[in-house]
Amino acid sequence: MNVGSEELPGSLHALRGEFEETREVQRTRRNEMPQAQVTMDVRRVSDRVSVVDVKGDVTAFAEGVLMDAYAQASEGGVQGIILNFEGLEYMNSSGIGLLVTLLIRVNREKQRLLVYGLSEHYRSIFQITRLDDAIAIHDSEQEAVKAGGA
Amino acid sequence: MTEEAPRPEEERKEEGGTREPRDAAYWARYAETLKVSDVPEGAAGINVEGRRAVGPLQGFGKMWQKTYRVRLGGVAVTPAEVIKTWKENYTEFWPEGNRFYAPLAGIAPGEVALISGSLPGGVKLSTGVMVLYADDESFTLMTPQGHPFSGWITFSSFEEDDATAVQAQVLMRANDPLYEMGLRMGGHKMEDEMWRQTLANLAAHFGVHERVETHIICVDPKLQWKEYRNVWHNAGIRSALYSVTAPLRWRRSRGSR
Numbered sequence: 399m400n401v402g403s404e405e406l407p408g409s410l411h412a413l414r415g416e417f418e419e420t421r422e423v424q425r426t427r428r429n430e431m432p433q434a435q436v437t438m439d440v441r442r443v444s445d446r447v448s449v450v451d452v453k454g455d456v457t458a459f460a461e462g463v464l465m466d467a468y469a470q471a472s473e474g475g476v477q478g479i480i481l482n483f484e485g486l487e488y489m490n491s492s493g494i495g496l497l498v499t500l501l502i503r504v505n506r507e508k509q510r511l512l513v514y515g516l517s518e519h520y521r522s523i524f525q526i527t528r529l530d531d532a533i534a535i536h537d538s539e540q541e542a543v544k545a546g547g548a
Numbered sequence: 549m550t551e552e553a554p555r556p557e558e559e560r561k562e563e564g565g566t567r568e569p570r571d572a573a574y575w576a577r578y579a580e581t582l583k584v585s586d587v588p589e590g591a592a593g594i595n596v597e598g599r600r601a602v603g604p605l606q607g608f609g610k611m612w613q614k615t616y617r618v619r620l621g622g623v624a625v626t627p628a629e630v631i632k633t634w635k636e637n638y639t640e641f642w643p644e645g646n647r648f649y650a651p652l653a654g655i656a657p658g659e660v661a662l663i664s665g666s667l668p669g670g671v672k673l674s675t676g677v678m679v680l681y682a683d684d685e686s687f688t689l690m691t692p693q694g695h696p697f698s699g700w701i702t703f704s705s706f707e708e709d710d711a712t713a714v715q716a717q718v719l720m721r722a723n724d725p726l727y728e729m730g731l732r733m734g735g736h737k738m739e740d741e742m743w744r745q746t747l748a749n750l751a752a753h754f755g756v757h758e759r760v761e762t763h764i765i766c767v768d769p770k771l772q773w774k775e776y777r778n779v780w781h782n783a784g785i786r787s788a789l790y791s792v793t794a795p796l797r798w799r800r801s802r803g804s805r
């Protein structure tokens with residue numbers, strides 16, 4: 399089910415406002431690693447759930463950025479890690495490989511990995527690579543946050 | 549090949565009329581099962597036709613990431629030229645003992661290639677791979693159910709310290725308990741040697757005779773016991789049964805004439 403932002407109940411926005419951390423670190427590594435064309439901002443949306451806003455290209459060069467974002471998102475006993483792919487512009491097979499290794503880390507920590515914001519194209523890639531067998535895909539942040547244990 | 553081939557650039561628009569992402573032409577289209585459009589002489593599509601493609605999450609054994617890399621130092625060749633050569637001559641770079649039947653359309657997204665090989669112990673194996681992804685500087689093959697491992701192999705080339713490097717990276721789990729045993733009893737060593745030899749052959753094509761570096765990480769030491777039933781599709785067992793029952797098929801085909 400698609401839920402537009404205007405349909406989001408006020409409680410979710412309040413939740414976001416309340417828990418969203420001001421230390422939203424811009425994780426651009428363009429200066430350090432020119433090939434990493436991606437930013438990943440981390441938002442804490444509840445005590446138990448963090449959202450990582452992925453913007454740009456997910457390729458092998460995104461590994462450092464992704465793992466740093468995961469480390470930050472996991473702070474404080476978070477149980478649900480949500481990847482927001484609304485800003486995803488490009489992904490190759492190495493990027494898919496990164497998601498697999500991230501999933502293994504998440505499972506090892508007894509957390510859950512969820513995603514939302516996938517376009518039809520990227521949903522199809524999740525299907526063909528069989529990532530959708532193990533990573534729950536949601537239509538909206540609200541759904542993902544709910545499923546993530548908030 | 550899979551049922552739907554990639555569409556030309558001008559047609560690549562999504563339902564809503566918005567432009568598809570710039571990686572759209574590089575990915576295979578989703579198909580529930582694999583379809584073999586052409587079976588070359590000497591190959592068999594029995595363990596590929598109608599099988600699902602499987603990734604490292606669907607396998608049984610430990611998950612490994614194996615990286616094999618060689619630098620083409622002193623050679624003026626771009627990553628795109630290396631990958632073009634690799635795609636066009638993929639079969640030639642394979643080590644002796646296994647045979648890769650390249651798809652007629654070449655290494656392109658969605659195409660399916662057949663493989664004849666052997667497992668430790670000399671068991672003949674008919675299997676294949678699907679081209680999951682292919683761009684100018686990399687391509688990825690994905691295995692079908694029943695293949696010795698469940699996962700992806702990504703071949704890529706890139707600039708590294710003023711030289712072009714070539715890499716093969718496997719992300720895999722043994723597909724079932726029998727294969728897991730086989731990998732532990734010499735299969736890993738055979739596989740490592742195979743990819744090292746492939747890269748050495750590719751490097752030799754460019755006149756380079758450097759050592760192939762190998763980097764192996766166990767990503768997940770856990771066995772996925774829920775996947776033990778993958779053994780039903782075991783291509784080694786099915787290939788052996790197919791060979792054993794060949795006289796019966798021959799008699800049946802004569803009888804039906």
